[in-house]
Amino acid sequence: MATPFRDWPLPLQAVFYLGLAVVIVIVGLWIPGLPNQRVRADLEAAKAQLKPLESEVANLRVYQQRRVELQGEMDALQKQLATLQTIVPEDKQVDQFIIMLQTAASTSGVSLRRITTKPVVSKDFHFEMPFELEADGPYFSMLDFFGKLSRLSRIINVGDLKFDAIAPSGGSTKFPVTPGTSVTGTMTVTTFFTEPGQQLQPAATQPVKR
Numbered sequence: 001m002a003t004p005f006r007d008w009p010l011p012l013q014a015v016f017y018l019g020l021a022v023v024i025v026i027v028g029l030w031i032p033g034l035p036n037q038r039v040r041a042d043l044e045a046a047k048a049q050l051k052p053l054e055s056e057v058a059n060l061r062v063y064q065q066r067r068v069e070l071q072g073e074m075d076a077l078q079k080q081l082a083t084l085q086t087i088v089p090e091d092k093q094v095d096q097f098i099i100m101l102q103t104a105a106s107t108s109g110v111s112l113r114r115i116t117t118k119p120v121v122s123k124d125f126h127f128e129m130p131f132e133l134e135a136d137g138p139y140f141s142m143l144d145f146f147g148k149l150s151r152l153s154r155i156i157n158v159g160d161l162k163f164d165a166i167a168p169s170g171g172s173t174k175f176p177v178t179p180g181t182s183v184t185g186t187m188t189v190t191t192f193f194t195e196p197g198q199q200l201q202p203a204a205t206q207p208v209k210r
Helices: 010-030 035-088 094-108 139-150
Strands: 113-117 126-136 157-165 184-194 205-207
Touching: 094 113, 094 126, 094 139, 126 139, 139 157, 139 184
Parallel strands: none
Antiparallel strands: 113 126, 113 205, 126 184, 157 184
């Protein structure tokens, strides 16, 4: 005689209910026409659409990283351009350049007697702006003056040096000289810019402020 189900031991009943639940779930998943089959089909379709999207997102991440690198390179180039514009400005900036010369001379103990502009020379990618300077001072002060010219923010070339010694008594000079002055002469100081602007007129002497 079969034992009624309610008289089965509790562990056996639990196993039975668990097995029944598994059967119901399996039947619900695989029997066509049930609502969960449609949900499962929609899920598979969504997964199929997700794969190309994930691939596209991965490609976009590469472009995003490249964008960050390009932005860094652009910032570095902007800083380099700012530095180059300081060394070789777009405009002539004559007043600022003359102030640089006067400051370098005065802090070195050199007297600038004359600053004469010369014609601007056009090159392929820049313009040369020369000045003729007449200066005097102690020998070592003159050396310090040249050293300070080499350290200015703008590129400067110094040429056509013509210097003479001054007698200890002062000799015959056009200007009163300070004690210790031993050298006098002229030189050509050339700086550079990139925009043509208005050409400087030759033989225009810039006054030297005292």
